[in-house]
Amino acid sequence: xxILVPVKQAALVEDDFELRDDGRDVDPDFVDLQLNEWDDYSxxxxxxxxxxxxxxxxxxxxxxxxxxEDALRTCLAKGADRAIRVWDDELGDADPVVIARVxxxxxxxxxxxxxxxxxxxxxxxxxxxxxxMATFMGWPHAAVVVAxxxxxxxxxxxxxxxxxxxxxxxxxxxxxxxxxIQLGINTPRYASLRGIKQARSLPVEELTPExxxxxxxxxxxxxxxxxxxxxxxxxxxxxxxxxxTPAQQAERIAAIVKEVMGG
Amino acid sequence: MGADRALESGKAxxxxxxxxxxxxxxxxxxxxxxxxxxxxxxxxxxxxxxxLLRMALPDRATGLVFAGMRFSPxxxxxxxxxxxxxxxxxxxxxxxxTPAPVIARLLDNSxxxxxxxxxxxxxxxxxxxxxxxxxxxxxLATRVAAAGHPGAGHGLLLELAGRGEMPVLRxxxxxxxxxxxxxxxxxxxxxxxxxAELLRAATCPRQLLAAAAHAPHALWRRRAAGHPAxxxxxxxRLLRDSDARVRAAVAEAPTTPVELLHxxxxxxxxxxxxxxxxxQDLPPSWLDSLARQPGAWLQRWVARNPCCPRQMLERxxxxxxxxxxxxxxRNPATSAFMLxxxxxxxxxxxxxxxxxxxxxxxxxxxxxxxxxxxxxxGAVAANPSTPAERLAGLAMHDDRDVRRAVAQNPAxxxxxxxPLATDPYPLNRFVVSxxxxxxxxxxxxxxxxxxxxxxxxAWKRLGAxxxxx
Numbered sequence: 001x002x003i004l005v006p007v008k009q010a011a012l013v014e015d016d017f018e019l020r021d022d023g024r025d026v027d028p029d030f031v032d033l034q035l036n037e038w039d040d041y042s043x044x045x046x047x048x049x050x051x052x053x054x055x056x057x058x059x060x061x062x063x064x065x066x067x068x069e070d071a072l073r074t075c076l077a078k079g080a081d082r083a084i085r086v087w088d089d090e091l092g093d094a095d096p097v098v099i100a101r102v103x104x105x106x107x108x109x110x111x112x113x114x115x116x117x118x119x120x121x122x123x124x125x126x127x128x129x130x131x132x133m134a135t136f137m138g139w140p141h142a143a144v145v146v147a148x149x150x151x152x153x154x155x156x157x158x159x160x161x162x163x164x165x166x167x168x169x170x171x172x173x174x175x176x177x178x179x180x181i182q183l184g185i186n187t188p189r190y191a192s193l194r195g196i197k198q199a200r201s202l203p204v205e206e207l208t209p210e211x212x213x214x215x216x217x218x219x220x221x222x223x224x225x226x227x228x229x230x231x232x233x234x235x236x237x238x239x240x241x242x243x244x245t246p247a248q249q250a251e252r253i254a255a256i257v258k259e260v261m262g263g
Numbered sequence: 264m265g266a267d268r269a270l271e272s273g274k275a276x277x278x279x280x281x282x283x284x285x286x287x288x289x290x291x292x293x294x295x296x297x298x299x300x301x302x303x304x305x306x307x308x309x310x311x312x313x314x315l316l317r318m319a320l321p322d323r324a325t326g327l328v329f330a331g332m333r334f335s336p337x338x339x340x341x342x343x344x345x346x347x348x349x350x351x352x353x354x355x356x357x358x359x360x361t362p363a364p365v366i367a368r369l370l371d372n373s374x375x376x377x378x379x380x381x382x383x384x385x386x387x388x389x390x391x392x393x394x395x396x397x398x399x400x401x402x403l404a405t406r407v408a409a410a411g412h413p414g415a416g417h418g419l420l421l422e423l424a425g426r427g428e429m430p431v432l433r434x435x436x437x438x439x440x441x442x443x444x445x446x447x448x449x450x451x452x453x454x455x456x457x458x459a460e461l462l463r464a465a466t467c468p469r470q471l472l473a474a475a476a477h478a479p480h481a482l483w484r485r486r487a488a489g490h491p492a493x494x495x496x497x498x499x500r501l502l503r504d505s506d507a508r509v510r511a512a513v514a515e516a517p518t519t520p521v522e523l524l525h526x527x528x529x530x531x532x533x534x535x536x537x538x539x540x541x542x543q544d545l546p547p548s549w550l551d552s553l554a555r556q557p558g559a560w561l562q563r564w565v566a567r568n569p570c571c572p573r574q575m576l577e578r579x580x581x582x583x584x585x586x587x588x589x590x591x592x593r594n595p596a597t598s599a600f601m602l603x604x605x606x607x608x609x610x611x612x613x614x615x616x617x618x619x620x621x622x623x624x625x626x627x628x629x630x631x632x633x634x635x636x637x638x639x640x641g642a643v644a645a646n647p648s649t650p651a652e653r654l655a656g657l658a659m660h661d662d663r664d665v666r667r668a669v670a671q672n673p674a675x676x677x678x679x680x681x682p683l684a685t686d687p688y689p690l691n692r693f694v695v696s697x698x699x700x701x702x703x704x705x706x707x708x709x710x711x712x713x714x715x716x717x718x719x720x721a722w723k724r725l726g727a728x729x730x731x732x
Contacts, residue, residue, distance in 0.1 A: 029324040190687040196713050
């Protein structure tokens with residue numbers, strides 16, 4: 001059995017950052033890169049399944065440039081069996097749907113029995129990649145999974161999803177499936193120093209979209225449904241602490257409403 | 264190298280074997296590492312080497328990191344001070360470790376970047392006479408920063424207070440060096456929150472404190488109630504205040520004579536009775552009265568009071584509330600005999616309280632070391648009386664918090680700490696890296712750690728050892 005774990009090297013922005021000259025992203029000099037927090041939990045879910053059953057292979061995959069390899073090395077250090085990195089400069093401005101198309105092509109090649117992705121990325125937070133990947137593959141999917149009961153090889157899995165208002169939804173899902181994993185489903189492990197050292201010498205398979213049978217029009221800018229036009233800090237709003245008796249406060253609130261509404 | 268010989272407090276105890284500065288530099292030149300180079304640069308002036316400086320600052324991203332880090336060595340910050348990079352300069356201006364010559368250079372160019380002025384105005388190494396020039400930039404952020412500068416002159420502070428800007432006044436009101444004149448000016452311009460802050464100042468005039476006792480705002484009365492120079496008639500009035508926090512503040516004030524607090528034993532507000540129970544000058548009869556009142560929260564504070572008589576502690580140790588029994592286990596007046604009984608408590612939180620006591624009977628501590636609860640084991644691991652062989656076992660425990668307690672135990676030897684240098688949890692390795700008692704082999708292991716900050720510390724210590732020879 002095989003579990004595919006798509007991961008991302010997410011950007012952690014420092015407090016006093018600057019934007020790139022084109023104004024569409026943060027200057028990379030002000031960014032610290034780390035394995036996306038949600039992916040740490042999806043990887044741990046896969047590793048726990050692997051440790052509780054024989055014959056499970058965990059394959060980590062990412063779409064990213066050279067810097068993204070560190071995320072894969074982290075996965076290998078924690079216990080992933082293989083790692084795949086897909087990149088081409090054409091993917092530089094890829095939106096989540098294009099990333100999902102590439103990951104789906106990897107899944108078609110790897111034929112996993114389960115895909116465990118993070119619910120979202122900590123930097124861009126689209127929450128779209130895993131779900132879009134399932135759509136490309138024609139697989140059932142469940143998002144924001146906080147509990148998983150699955151026996152490798154079984155035709156179905158039972159998952160619990162986190163909903164608004166503290167609600168949970170338990171559902172049975174046909175497998176193979178794509179599940180996007182929520183924080184808190186487990187306690188991710190730390191890689192041992194030995195694991196980190198060993199991971200440095202393990203191979204990372206490098207592929208291009210072309211290797212996966214994707215055409216330039218599938219991954220280039222024209223394939224993106226969404227394009228970043230600008231990244232910026234919004235103007236700060238003005239807050240006012242309203243003091244006084246309830247009557248005075250009500251009077252001031254009424255004055256503010258009148259001022260804003262132009263009445 | 265003498266791998267297992269202990270290094271104590273930075274002194275090399277390596278037999279005849281030494282670590283030479285040139286050897287360390289050579290090792291780094293073979294495998295460049297910015298954080299290791301910064302560590303050596305921080306270790307000793309012997310390492311002020313242009314090759315290490317270049318290695319520590321390989322690119323702008325790393326320069327930005329070091330420019331903002333408090334642990335960055337001075338020579339690195341001086342090097343960064345020569346960079347014509349506004350982001351680097353902003354970080355240097357905000358870094359308390361930035362040396363005075365760099366601050367002086369930044370002051371010369373402070374008008375070029377509006378975000379540098381406020382940072383320099385707050386910097387402890389900015390000369391006092393430079394502050395008036397900085398606040399002339401017309402920015403409120405700079406005036407707020409200057410108001411908090413520890414060296415700001417009295418004239419400047421008076422001028423800032425005179426502007427009546429509330430963010431500036433808030434900072435000024437919290438200064439410990441308020442003169443009477445400055446306090447008066449802030450009082451005149453401040454809102455009631457600023458004025459409440461001034462009621463804590465050592466220089467607050469008695470007439471203001473007296474007026475505060477009649478103030479309609481409870482906030483003023485609360486602040487005044489804790490003032491050490493509170494006039495007696497004012498204290499009498501506040502003892503009967505309708506606001507429980509005011510009464511609690513009076514009860515907590517060490518200058519309030521305990522005889523005045525008799526009526527608080529029966530105060531309707533538990534907050535006030537707790538404030539009383541925390542005083543360490545209470546007569547035993549008062550403590551007894553408080554201990555007999557219902558409410559585990561109040562009893563807990565009595566049980567923690569080191570003045571609590573032994574007999575009362577015996578009684579509280581029988582409490583149905585685990586929090587109260589735990590408080591007894593942590594009271595320094597609790598005897599080893601009583602601790603032995605608490606160490607067998609059904610509640611792990613109580614056993615953990617006993618397990619942290621250095622004065623526990625060795626046999627009891629040994630029994631607790633076989634406990635299965637993580638809280639108990641964590642306390643045993645942190646206990647300086649725990650024998651080394653037990654600590655060595657706990658250093659291999661599955662729970663990272665138990666292992667970290669070993670790493671923090673002041674009695675943990677170099678041999679006990681050694682395996683923790685390869686702990687999977689980075690924070691545990693960081694704690695180990697800061698311990699004095701480490702073998703050279705452990706330091707060498709930490710020097711190759713994946714975490715940059717740990718490598719920095721390890722190389723700094725290796726460099727200090729080498730320089731000491």
